[in-house]
Amino acid sequence: MKGPLYHLYVIMKKDLTEFYRVRARLVSMILLPILLMLLFGYMFPSNGTITHIPIAIVNQDQSTGAINVINSFIYTAESSGTFNVITYSSLSQAEQALLEGKVYAVVIFRQGFGQELSTGSATVQVIVDQMNPTLDQIVTAGIQQIFSQLNVQLSIAHGFPASSFGTILVNFQGLIPGALSSFEFLAPGFIAMSVVMGGLAGLAMAFSRERELGTMDGILMTPVSRFSIVMGKAMAQAIRGIISGIIIVILSILLFGVKIYGNVFLMAIILLLGILAFTGLGIIATSFVSDQESAQMIMLMLEMPMIFISGIFYPVLQLPWWLRDIAYMFPLVYTVTGFRSVMVMNAPLSAVWNDVLVLLIYSIVTFAIAIPLFQRMVTK
Amino acid sequence: MSYAVEAENLTKYFGNLIAVDSVSFKVKKGEIFGLVGPNGAGKSTLIRMICTVLRPSAGKALVEGYDIIRQPQEVRKLIGVVQEKLILYAPLTPVENLEFFGKLYGLDSKVLKERIAELLEEVKLSAVKDKPVGTFSTGMRQRLNIARALLHDPKLVILDEPTNGLDPQSVRWVRDYIVNLKNRGLTVILTSHDMYEIDELADTVAIMDKGKILEIGKKEDLKRKYGATKIEDVFLELTGRDLRDEISGRLRRRGW
Ligand SMILES: Nc1ncnc2c1ncn2[C@@H]1O[C@H](COP(=O)(O)OP(=O)(O)OP(=O)(O)O)[C@@H](O)[C@H]1O
Ligand SMILES: [Mg+2]
Numbered sequence: 001m002k003g004p005l006y007h008l009y010v011i012m013k014k015d016l017t018e019f020y021r022v023r024a025r026l027v028s029m030i031l032l033p034i035l036l037m038l039l040f041g042y043m044f045p046s047n048g049t050i051t052h053i054p055i056a057i058v059n060q061d062q063s064t065g066a067i068n069v070i071n072s073f074i075y076t077a078e079s080s081g082t083f084n085v086i087t088y089s090s091l092s093q094a095e096q097a098l099l100e101g102k103v104y105a106v107v108i109f110r111q112g113f114g115q116e117l118s119t120g121s122a123t124v125q126v127i128v129d130q131m132n133p134t135l136d137q138i139v140t141a142g143i144q145q146i147f148s149q150l151n152v153q154l155s156i157a158h159g160f161p162a163s164s165f166g167t168i169l170v171n172f173q174g175l176i177p178g179a180l181s182s183f184e185f186l187a188p189g190f191i192a193m194s195v196v197m198g199g200l201a202g203l204a205m206a207f208s209r210e211r212e213l214g215t216m217d218g219i220l221m222t223p224v225s226r227f228s229i230v231m232g233k234a235m236a237q238a239i240r241g242i243i244s245g246i247i248i249v250i251l252s253i254l255l256f257g258v259k260i261y262g263n264v265f266l267m268a269i270i271l272l273l274g275i276l277a278f279t280g281l282g283i284i285a286t287s288f289v290s291d292q293e294s295a296q297m298i299m300l301m302l303e304m305p306m307i308f309i310s311g312i313f314y315p316v317l318q319l320p321w322w323l324r325d326i327a328y329m330f331p332l333v334y335t336v337t338g339f340r341s342v343m344v345m346n347a348p349l350s351a352v353w354n355d356v357l358v359l360l361i362y363s364i365v366t367f368a369i370a371i372p373l374f375q376r377m378v379t380k
Numbered sequence: 381m382s383y384a385v386e387a388e389n390l391t392k393y394f395g396n397l398i399a400v401d402s403v404s405f406k407v408k409k410g411e412i413f414g415l416v417g418p419n420g421a422g423k424s425t426l427i428r429m430i431c432t433v434l435r436p437s438a439g440k441a442l443v444e445g446y447d448i449i450r451q452p453q454e455v456r457k458l459i460g461v462v463q464e465k466l467i468l469y470a471p472l473t474p475v476e477n478l479e480f481f482g483k484l485y486g487l488d489s490k491v492l493k494e495r496i497a498e499l500l501e502e503v504k505l506s507a508v509k510d511k512p513v514g515t516f517s518t519g520m521r522q523r524l525n526i527a528r529a530l531l532h533d534p535k536l537v538i539l540d541e542p543t544n545g546l547d548p549q550s551v552r553w554v555r556d557y558i559v560n561l562k563n564r565g566l567t568v569i570l571t572s573h574d575m576y577e578i579d580e581l582a583d584t585v586a587i588m589d590k591g592k593i594l595e596i597g598k599k600e601d602l603k604r605k606y607g608a609t610k611i612e613d614v615f616l617e618l619t620g621r622d623l624r625d626e627i628s629g630r631l632r633r634r635g636w
Contacts, residue, residue: 002486010483014469014476021471021512214465218528220433221461222484223453378433 004228011219011232012239015206019240053139054084056094056103065114069168072150073107082142095127099351101311101337104129105139117154121167128172140172187258188340189312192274195245196335197307199237199275200299203282206233207374208295216378226375230367234279241275242268262342266349270342273359274335280366281331287370287377306332334358384409384536384567385430389439392425399425401591402439407536407584412558412568414582414599416575416615418624421588423571424464427540430569431461444535457485460534462542466525470514474505474524477513478531485532492531499527503557519550526557537561538569543577555581575612585611587618594618 019025055077059070077083086103088094094106108125116122124147128139147170154167210216219229245268252258260267285302286295309323310332319327327333338355341347349356385407392400400422407413415423428434430441432452440447446454468477475496482492500506503523513521522542529537539558543551558581561568572578578585579599586596595602595618599611606614 007484010480014472014480017476018469018471214463215467215469217428217431217433217461217463217465218467218481219484221431221456221459222481223456223486224484 004225007224007228008232008235011224011229012236015233015236016239019202019236051081052084053082053105053135053142054086054103055105055107055139055143056097057085057087058089058091058094058106058108059087060091060111061109061113061115063114065117066109067114069113069117069150069154070109072153073146076146076149077142096351098127098129099341099347100354101129101341104135105143107143117168121169123169123171126170126172143172144170187252188343189336191245191248191252191343192271192336192339193307193310193312193332194248195241195271196274196278196332197303198244199241200278200282200303201296202237202240203233203279204286204295204299205292206237207283207286208289208292211378212291220378227371230283230371230374234276234283234367237279238272238275242272245271260343261346262344263346263348266342266352267339270335270338270352270356270359273356273363274331274339277331277335277359277362277366280363280370283370284366284373287373306330309333311336331359331362334362382409383407383442385413385441385443385569387426387430387439387441390426390429390436390441391438392422392429392434393437398591400429400436403588403591403593404439405586405593405596407567407569409567410562410565411583412562412570412581414578414585414611415569415571415588416573416578416585416611417571417588418619419573420590420624422591423588424540426588427461427463427538427569427571431459431538432456457532458534459536459538460529460532462522462525462529462537462539464540464544466521467528468513468521468525471512473512474500474509474527477524478528481528482531487532495531499530503527504553519546519553522546522550522554526554534566536567536569540571541573542570543572543574551577575610575615579611582611585614587615589619 057070057074059066074085077085086097088097088106091106091108094103094108097103098106106127108127110123110125113122113124126140126143128136147168151167207216210219249258249260253260281302282299285298289295289298306327309319309327310330311327312332334355338352338359341352341355383406385405387406388404389402390400390404391398391402403422403426415426417423425434429436430443430448432448432455436449440449442448443455444458446458448455467481469480472480478496478499479492482496483489487495497506500509503526505520505524505527508516508520513524516524526539526542529539542558543554546554555577558568558570570578570581582599584597585599585602587594595614597605602614603609603611606617608614608617
């Protein structure tokens, strides 16, 4: 009972007690994210110039009529520069890609489409990813426009006015049934972001503050392993993050009508891993400085760019390749996409397992580096 | 083995700065060992190496026979340290502070409870045991800090400027308490800038300057050697009367 895990627990409990006692910190931890959410909730969505949005096509009809329409669709979609079209052979593959955020819409030409088109009007099914309200609008409008264009071409070919014969009707459908407010799409990103940021800020404080005050020496003078110190402090941040996450989610539900569609337990796991991955990274970054202020600066430099490139405000896939590569090197993007997929799209573990796995590996690797590094830096 | 501490060529570099320069000395069991020196002499750095929180750049030291580098866990169980900076958490109460450190020392929770009650009685803080430490006066904090250093029944107690910034009553209390520790058979290493304090308490005195021990010996022997009546005279004789205005790269801060 008195092993490293017990010491880890003791240190974690102390950090949490200390945090709980200082009301100002407690309140700011919850107020700040709520304020941010309010702010962004009203600021967004606004339209930007977004191009080459990846969308999927699934063709379930091999008739010439369908193939002709599809070829025209691809041609129109790509020549406008708005979309990149990727063809999938099965609907489930395309839906998986949508869930994973690889494409933003799936256009389905069902069996019998060509047949229907030759006799009257045929319907195309479009599933749109509503994760990002800005993009959702652009995708919907863009696809609508392409089909209007195709309809005009078709009617010219048939010599009939559009909408009476040989017309393609577009049936839009979201992944989630029912209309969602734009804020609902932003909320998960904000929640994940604020929880992770809170964890980072708390961590910078937890370590450098103790070193500056001199209390770290007090802990180091006890026969406790460095593993217990580092993990105890990290776990305190993780638990604090989860608690603030729960409060923020509840408030978002009450204040903004945000709904949870997915598994709460899975959401918590993703958040927890997200915080741990960040904490490990944060310890590595701050172990090179000994005062609080520098530590906070480093954390800020780590956080700020990451926030803007990690898919909270702007889809990662729309970033220039090099920025996208940078985004994928940090854990926030996995936390946000995983958390959002589960919360808004009811994604099962099988759909987000790669995010979970990356975060898990990230946590393990960063802590494997952080613990010996901490040991070296404190005894310098 | 009659030594509580045996240090041999202990050295510490901070970058290019040599804070402790190949220092060797021995502290006898049961004595009060006074370590003095002007600001920046390297006293605290030396102490932090002995209490295993700072890794020596060179040299070695034994505490009660245990190597500070190879057996730090053993050393930690044997020494209690009052550093220049208070090792206490302001938002926590005395009991919570002591419980935290006591658990890290691996004390059984029942034993720990009794020990805490006993120590708080000793340092006269039983009445405020459930108030946050942040509300305490400097003297109260230092008393609690001393209690923390004694939690695990150490054999060697190291006090780095324990009376710095305290009112005369608290200073008196701390000095009496140090004598009390010695009478209980504990070994004490004490640093101070108050030469009268050293004169009153220390058995052996080491005078440090610029990382080196300039002189070490029984208090009375030193006074005789330098024809002085007070340790202060020995100190000034050895370290000079010039003011020390060296720029140090470190920000000093005490307490909260
Ligand atoms: N962590 C550190 N990093 C860099 N330099 C340090 C560090 N700690 C101490 N020093 C430097 O080492 C030298 C010795 O400092 P130390 O604190 O040991 O002196 P001291 O004798 O305790 O002085 P004082 O009487 O002021 O407490 C000083 O020049 C100080 O600036
Ligand atoms: Mg000092």
